Amino acid sequence: MKKAKAILACILLFATILGGCGMEKENSNNEMYTREEVRQQMLEYLDDKYGEEFDVLDIVYKDWSRNWEKLYAVPKGKGKEYEFMVYRFKDENGEIYYTDDYFIIAKKDEYSEYLKTIIDQYYDEYRFRFYFSGDIKKKNNLDQNIAFDEFQKYADEHLVLDVQIFLKEDKEDVATVKLNQLYNYLSKDMSLVAISVFGFSDENYKEHILSKTSELDYSSYYSDFTVKKG
Structure with a gap:
Protein backbone atom coordinates (compact mmCIF):
# COMPACT_ATOMS: atom_id res chain seq x y z
CA MET A 1 0.00 0.00 0.00
CA ASP A 101 -15.91 36.71 -28.06
CA TYR A 102 -14.43 40.17 -28.56
CA PHE A 103 -16.77 40.89 -31.46
CA ILE A 104 -19.60 40.72 -28.89
CA ILE A 105 -17.91 43.21 -26.58
CA ALA A 106 -17.23 45.46 -29.57
CA LYS A 107 -21.01 45.80 -30.01
CA LYS A 108 -21.72 46.18 -26.28
CA ASP A 109 -22.42 49.91 -26.21
CA GLU A 110 -24.48 49.85 -29.39
CA TYR A 111 -26.55 46.92 -28.15
CA SER A 112 -27.05 48.69 -24.82
CA GLU A 113 -28.60 51.66 -26.60
CA TYR A 114 -30.80 49.32 -28.61
CA LEU A 115 -32.05 47.60 -25.44
CA LYS A 116 -32.63 50.92 -23.73
CA THR A 117 -35.02 52.09 -26.45
CA ILE A 118 -37.04 48.90 -25.86
CA ILE A 119 -37.01 48.94 -22.04
CA ASP A 120 -38.00 52.63 -22.09
CA GLN A 121 -41.36 51.53 -23.46
CA TYR A 122 -42.13 49.55 -20.29
CA TYR A 123 -40.36 51.18 -17.34
CA ASP A 124 -39.79 54.77 -16.32
CA GLU A 125 -36.93 55.03 -13.84
CA TYR A 126 -34.54 52.11 -13.89
CA ARG A 127 -31.04 50.83 -14.41
CA PHE A 128 -30.17 47.63 -16.20
CA ARG A 129 -27.37 45.30 -17.07
CA PHE A 130 -27.16 42.60 -19.70
CA TYR A 131 -24.80 39.95 -20.91
CA PHE A 132 -24.63 37.32 -23.60
CA SER A 133 -23.60 33.71 -23.31
CA GLY A 134 -23.04 31.11 -25.98
CA ASP A 135 -20.79 28.29 -27.15
CA ILE A 136 -17.40 29.95 -27.48
CA LYS A 137 -15.87 26.73 -28.85
CA LYS A 138 -17.60 27.29 -32.17
CA LYS A 139 -15.41 28.90 -34.81
CA ASN A 140 -16.55 32.04 -36.61
CA ASN A 141 -14.95 34.84 -38.61
CA LEU A 142 -16.88 37.74 -37.03
CA ASP A 143 -14.92 40.80 -35.93
CA GLN A 144 -15.48 44.30 -34.53
CA ASN A 145 -16.48 45.63 -37.94
CA ILE A 146 -19.63 43.54 -38.13
CA ALA A 147 -22.68 45.67 -38.96
CA PHE A 148 -25.12 46.02 -36.08
CA ASP A 149 -28.01 44.40 -37.93
CA GLU A 150 -25.78 41.45 -38.80
CA PHE A 151 -24.65 41.18 -35.18
CA GLN A 152 -28.25 41.37 -33.99
CA LYS A 153 -29.16 38.52 -36.33
CA TYR A 154 -26.24 36.46 -35.01
CA ALA A 155 -27.27 37.18 -31.40
CA ASP A 156 -30.88 36.23 -32.14
CA GLU A 157 -29.84 32.87 -33.55
CA HIS A 158 -26.82 31.85 -31.47
CA LEU A 159 -26.62 33.72 -28.16
CA VAL A 160 -28.52 33.74 -24.89
CA LEU A 161 -29.50 37.22 -23.72
CA ASP A 162 -29.74 37.81 -19.97
CA VAL A 163 -31.21 41.15 -18.87
CA GLN A 164 -31.48 42.31 -15.27
CA ILE A 165 -33.49 45.43 -14.52
CA PHE A 166 -33.36 47.44 -11.29
CA LEU A 167 -36.25 49.83 -10.90
CA LYS A 168 -38.20 52.01 -8.53
CA GLU A 169 -41.58 50.32 -8.53
CA ASP A 170 -44.12 50.08 -5.73
CA LYS A 171 -46.72 47.87 -7.41
CA GLU A 172 -45.43 44.36 -7.90
CA ASP A 173 -48.36 43.30 -10.06
CA VAL A 174 -47.73 46.15 -12.50
CA ALA A 175 -44.02 45.30 -12.68
CA THR A 176 -44.85 41.66 -13.43
CA VAL A 177 -47.23 42.55 -16.24
CA LYS A 178 -44.61 44.79 -17.81
CA LEU A 179 -41.97 42.10 -17.38
CA ASN A 180 -44.09 39.61 -19.31
CA GLN A 181 -44.71 42.15 -22.06
CA LEU A 182 -40.99 42.93 -22.33
CA TYR A 183 -40.11 39.24 -22.40
CA ASN A 184 -42.62 38.57 -25.18
CA TYR A 185 -41.19 41.44 -27.20
CA LEU A 186 -37.56 40.35 -26.89
CA SER A 187 -38.18 36.62 -27.25
CA LYS A 188 -40.14 36.91 -30.48
CA ASP A 189 -36.83 37.07 -32.37
CA MET A 190 -34.24 35.64 -30.01
CA SER A 191 -34.00 31.92 -29.42
CA LEU A 192 -33.21 32.27 -25.69
CA VAL A 193 -33.91 35.23 -23.38
CA ALA A 194 -33.87 35.56 -19.60
CA ILE A 195 -35.13 38.71 -17.86
CA SER A 196 -35.11 39.52 -14.16
CA VAL A 197 -36.67 42.59 -12.52
CA PHE A 198 -35.74 43.82 -9.06
CA GLY A 199 -38.04 46.40 -7.49
CA PHE A 200 -36.91 48.92 -4.87
CA SER A 201 -38.67 51.45 -2.72
CA ASP A 202 -37.82 55.08 -3.44
CA GLU A 203 -35.40 55.24 -0.49
CA ASN A 204 -33.66 51.95 -1.27
CA TYR A 205 -33.47 52.76 -4.95
CA LYS A 206 -31.58 55.96 -4.21
CA GLU A 207 -29.34 54.29 -1.64
CA HIS A 208 -28.50 51.02 -3.36
CA ILE A 209 -28.82 51.84 -7.06
CA LEU A 210 -28.49 55.52 -7.94
CA SER A 211 -25.97 56.49 -5.26
CA LYS A 212 -23.47 53.74 -6.05
CA THR A 213 -22.71 54.19 -9.72
CA SER A 214 -18.99 53.58 -9.44
CA GLU A 215 -19.09 51.14 -6.51
CA LEU A 216 -21.44 48.61 -8.03
CA ASP A 217 -19.53 45.39 -8.55
CA TYR A 218 -21.27 43.07 -10.98
CA SER A 219 -18.93 40.37 -12.23
CA SER A 220 -21.03 39.26 -15.21
CA TYR A 221 -19.54 39.61 -18.69
CA TYR A 222 -21.01 42.10 -21.14
CA SER A 223 -22.79 43.92 -18.27
CA ASP A 224 -24.12 47.45 -18.66
CA PHE A 225 -26.26 49.92 -16.76
CA THR A 226 -28.27 52.79 -18.09
CA VAL A 227 -30.35 55.36 -16.21
CA LYS A 228 -33.35 56.63 -18.08
CA LYS A 229 -33.18 60.40 -18.45
CA GLY A 230 -36.11 62.78 -18.17
Whole structure:
Protein backbone atom coordinates (compact mmCIF):
# COMPACT_ATOMS: atom_id res chain seq x y z
CA MET A 1 0.00 0.00 0.00
CA LYS A 2 2.83 2.39 0.89
CA LYS A 3 4.55 1.58 -2.39
CA ALA A 4 1.36 2.30 -4.35
CA LYS A 5 0.97 5.65 -2.57
CA ALA A 6 4.57 6.52 -3.33
CA ILE A 7 4.08 5.75 -7.03
CA LEU A 8 0.91 7.86 -7.13
CA ALA A 9 2.71 10.74 -5.43
CA CYS A 10 5.49 10.57 -8.02
CA ILE A 11 2.96 10.59 -10.87
CA LEU A 12 1.18 13.65 -9.44
CA LEU A 13 4.49 15.42 -8.89
CA PHE A 14 5.55 14.68 -12.48
CA ALA A 15 2.22 16.02 -13.80
CA THR A 16 2.62 19.17 -11.70
CA ILE A 17 6.12 19.74 -13.03
CA LEU A 18 4.92 19.37 -16.61
CA GLY A 19 2.03 21.76 -15.98
CA GLY A 20 4.35 24.30 -14.37
CA CYS A 21 6.74 24.18 -17.28
CA GLY A 22 3.94 24.70 -19.75
CA MET A 23 5.51 22.23 -22.15
CA GLU A 24 3.62 19.62 -24.11
CA LYS A 25 3.18 18.15 -27.55
CA GLU A 26 1.18 20.69 -29.52
CA ASN A 27 0.66 19.37 -33.01
CA SER A 28 1.60 16.79 -35.60
CA ASN A 29 5.00 18.47 -36.02
CA ASN A 30 5.81 17.72 -32.37
CA GLU A 31 6.38 21.41 -31.65
CA MET A 32 6.77 22.32 -27.98
CA TYR A 33 5.80 25.70 -26.49
CA THR A 34 6.49 27.41 -23.20
CA ARG A 35 3.74 29.28 -21.36
CA GLU A 36 5.17 32.61 -22.52
CA GLU A 37 5.11 31.41 -26.13
CA VAL A 38 1.50 30.31 -25.73
CA ARG A 39 0.59 33.72 -24.31
CA GLN A 40 2.34 35.45 -27.21
CA GLN A 41 0.59 33.25 -29.76
CA MET A 42 -2.80 34.16 -28.31
CA LEU A 43 -1.94 37.86 -28.48
CA GLU A 44 -0.73 37.45 -32.06
CA TYR A 45 -4.04 35.81 -32.90
CA LEU A 46 -5.87 38.88 -31.53
CA ASP A 47 -3.59 41.26 -33.38
CA ASP A 48 -4.03 39.41 -36.68
CA LYS A 49 -7.82 39.28 -36.33
CA TYR A 50 -8.60 42.70 -34.85
CA GLY A 51 -5.57 44.93 -35.37
CA GLU A 52 -6.09 46.55 -31.96
CA GLU A 53 -4.15 46.72 -28.71
CA PHE A 54 -5.37 44.79 -25.68
CA ASP A 55 -4.45 44.56 -22.02
CA VAL A 56 -4.18 41.05 -20.59
CA LEU A 57 -5.99 40.62 -17.27
CA ASP A 58 -5.27 36.96 -16.67
CA ILE A 59 -4.53 33.69 -18.41
CA VAL A 60 -5.38 30.09 -17.55
CA TYR A 61 -2.96 27.51 -18.92
CA LYS A 62 -3.69 23.90 -19.72
CA ASP A 63 -2.77 21.24 -17.21
CA TRP A 64 -3.60 17.62 -16.45
CA SER A 65 -7.29 18.53 -15.89
CA ARG A 66 -7.92 20.63 -19.04
CA ASN A 67 -6.60 20.66 -22.59
CA TRP A 68 -7.17 24.33 -23.44
CA GLU A 69 -5.88 27.77 -22.51
CA LYS A 70 -8.04 30.81 -21.78
CA LEU A 71 -6.91 34.43 -21.85
CA TYR A 72 -8.88 37.30 -20.30
CA ALA A 73 -8.34 40.68 -21.91
CA VAL A 74 -9.85 44.14 -22.42
CA PRO A 75 -9.33 46.68 -25.19
CA LYS A 76 -6.41 48.89 -24.16
CA GLY A 77 -7.54 51.60 -21.75
CA LYS A 78 -10.97 50.01 -21.11
CA GLY A 79 -12.35 48.78 -17.78
CA LYS A 80 -13.24 45.28 -16.66
CA GLU A 81 -16.81 45.65 -17.91
CA TYR A 82 -15.30 45.25 -21.41
CA GLU A 83 -13.59 41.99 -20.53
CA PHE A 84 -13.65 39.19 -23.09
CA MET A 85 -12.08 35.76 -23.48
CA VAL A 86 -9.81 34.05 -25.98
CA TYR A 87 -9.61 30.25 -26.05
CA ARG A 88 -6.82 28.15 -27.48
CA PHE A 89 -7.98 24.66 -28.42
CA LYS A 90 -6.57 21.59 -30.11
CA ASP A 91 -8.76 19.84 -32.67
CA GLU A 92 -9.06 16.10 -33.26
CA ASN A 93 -6.06 16.24 -35.63
CA GLY A 94 -3.86 17.85 -33.00
CA GLU A 95 -3.88 21.26 -34.71
CA ILE A 96 -4.23 24.46 -32.69
CA TYR A 97 -7.14 26.84 -33.26
CA TYR A 98 -8.51 29.90 -31.46
CA THR A 99 -11.91 31.35 -30.66
CA ASP A 100 -12.91 34.55 -28.88
CA ASP A 101 -15.91 36.71 -28.06
CA TYR A 102 -14.43 40.17 -28.56
CA PHE A 103 -16.77 40.89 -31.46
CA ILE A 104 -19.60 40.72 -28.89
CA ILE A 105 -17.91 43.21 -26.58
CA ALA A 106 -17.23 45.46 -29.57
CA LYS A 107 -21.01 45.80 -30.01
CA LYS A 108 -21.72 46.18 -26.28
CA ASP A 109 -22.42 49.91 -26.21
CA GLU A 110 -24.48 49.85 -29.39
CA TYR A 111 -26.55 46.92 -28.15
CA SER A 112 -27.05 48.69 -24.82
CA GLU A 113 -28.60 51.66 -26.60
CA TYR A 114 -30.80 49.32 -28.61
CA LEU A 115 -32.05 47.60 -25.44
CA LYS A 116 -32.63 50.92 -23.73
CA THR A 117 -35.02 52.09 -26.45
CA ILE A 118 -37.04 48.90 -25.86
CA ILE A 119 -37.01 48.94 -22.04
CA ASP A 120 -38.00 52.63 -22.09
CA GLN A 121 -41.36 51.53 -23.46
CA TYR A 122 -42.13 49.55 -20.29
CA TYR A 123 -40.36 51.18 -17.34
CA ASP A 124 -39.79 54.77 -16.32
CA GLU A 125 -36.93 55.03 -13.84
CA TYR A 126 -34.54 52.11 -13.89
CA ARG A 127 -31.04 50.83 -14.41
CA PHE A 128 -30.17 47.63 -16.20
CA ARG A 129 -27.37 45.30 -17.07
CA PHE A 130 -27.16 42.60 -19.70
CA TYR A 131 -24.80 39.95 -20.91
CA PHE A 132 -24.63 37.32 -23.60
CA SER A 133 -23.60 33.71 -23.31
CA GLY A 134 -23.04 31.11 -25.98
CA ASP A 135 -20.79 28.29 -27.15
CA ILE A 136 -17.40 29.95 -27.48
CA LYS A 137 -15.87 26.73 -28.85
CA LYS A 138 -17.60 27.29 -32.17
CA LYS A 139 -15.41 28.90 -34.81
CA ASN A 140 -16.55 32.04 -36.61
CA ASN A 141 -14.95 34.84 -38.61
CA LEU A 142 -16.88 37.74 -37.03
CA ASP A 143 -14.92 40.80 -35.93
CA GLN A 144 -15.48 44.30 -34.53
CA ASN A 145 -16.48 45.63 -37.94
CA ILE A 146 -19.63 43.54 -38.13
CA ALA A 147 -22.68 45.67 -38.96
CA PHE A 148 -25.12 46.02 -36.08
CA ASP A 149 -28.01 44.40 -37.93
CA GLU A 150 -25.78 41.45 -38.80
CA PHE A 151 -24.65 41.18 -35.18
CA GLN A 152 -28.25 41.37 -33.99
CA LYS A 153 -29.16 38.52 -36.33
CA TYR A 154 -26.24 36.46 -35.01
CA ALA A 155 -27.27 37.18 -31.40
CA ASP A 156 -30.88 36.23 -32.14
CA GLU A 157 -29.84 32.87 -33.55
CA HIS A 158 -26.82 31.85 -31.47
CA LEU A 159 -26.62 33.72 -28.16
CA VAL A 160 -28.52 33.74 -24.89
CA LEU A 161 -29.50 37.22 -23.72
CA ASP A 162 -29.74 37.81 -19.97
CA VAL A 163 -31.21 41.15 -18.87
CA GLN A 164 -31.48 42.31 -15.27
CA ILE A 165 -33.49 45.43 -14.52
CA PHE A 166 -33.36 47.44 -11.29
CA LEU A 167 -36.25 49.83 -10.90
CA LYS A 168 -38.20 52.01 -8.53
CA GLU A 169 -41.58 50.32 -8.53
CA ASP A 170 -44.12 50.08 -5.73
CA LYS A 171 -46.72 47.87 -7.41
CA GLU A 172 -45.43 44.36 -7.90
CA ASP A 173 -48.36 43.30 -10.06
CA VAL A 174 -47.73 46.15 -12.50
CA ALA A 175 -44.02 45.30 -12.68
CA THR A 176 -44.85 41.66 -13.43
CA VAL A 177 -47.23 42.55 -16.24
CA LYS A 178 -44.61 44.79 -17.81
CA LEU A 179 -41.97 42.10 -17.38
CA ASN A 180 -44.09 39.61 -19.31
CA GLN A 181 -44.71 42.15 -22.06
CA LEU A 182 -40.99 42.93 -22.33
CA TYR A 183 -40.11 39.24 -22.40
CA ASN A 184 -42.62 38.57 -25.18
CA TYR A 185 -41.19 41.44 -27.20
CA LEU A 186 -37.56 40.35 -26.89
CA SER A 187 -38.18 36.62 -27.25
CA LYS A 188 -40.14 36.91 -30.48
CA ASP A 189 -36.83 37.07 -32.37
CA MET A 190 -34.24 35.64 -30.01
CA SER A 191 -34.00 31.92 -29.42
CA LEU A 192 -33.21 32.27 -25.69
CA VAL A 193 -33.91 35.23 -23.38
CA ALA A 194 -33.87 35.56 -19.60
CA ILE A 195 -35.13 38.71 -17.86
CA SER A 196 -35.11 39.52 -14.16
CA VAL A 197 -36.67 42.59 -12.52
CA PHE A 198 -35.74 43.82 -9.06
CA GLY A 199 -38.04 46.40 -7.49
CA PHE A 200 -36.91 48.92 -4.87
CA SER A 201 -38.67 51.45 -2.72
CA ASP A 202 -37.82 55.08 -3.44
CA GLU A 203 -35.40 55.24 -0.49
CA ASN A 204 -33.66 51.95 -1.27
CA TYR A 205 -33.47 52.76 -4.95
CA LYS A 206 -31.58 55.96 -4.21
CA GLU A 207 -29.34 54.29 -1.64
CA HIS A 208 -28.50 51.02 -3.36
CA ILE A 209 -28.82 51.84 -7.06
CA LEU A 210 -28.49 55.52 -7.94
CA SER A 211 -25.97 56.49 -5.26
CA LYS A 212 -23.47 53.74 -6.05
CA THR A 213 -22.71 54.19 -9.72
CA SER A 214 -18.99 53.58 -9.44
CA GLU A 215 -19.09 51.14 -6.51
CA LEU A 216 -21.44 48.61 -8.03
CA ASP A 217 -19.53 45.39 -8.55
CA TYR A 218 -21.27 43.07 -10.98
CA SER A 219 -18.93 40.37 -12.23
CA SER A 220 -21.03 39.26 -15.21
CA TYR A 221 -19.54 39.61 -18.69
CA TYR A 222 -21.01 42.10 -21.14
CA SER A 223 -22.79 43.92 -18.27
CA ASP A 224 -24.12 47.45 -18.66
CA PHE A 225 -26.26 49.92 -16.76
CA THR A 226 -28.27 52.79 -18.09
CA VAL A 227 -30.35 55.36 -16.21
CA LYS A 228 -33.35 56.63 -18.08
CA LYS A 229 -33.18 60.40 -18.45
CA GLY A 230 -36.11 62.78 -18.17
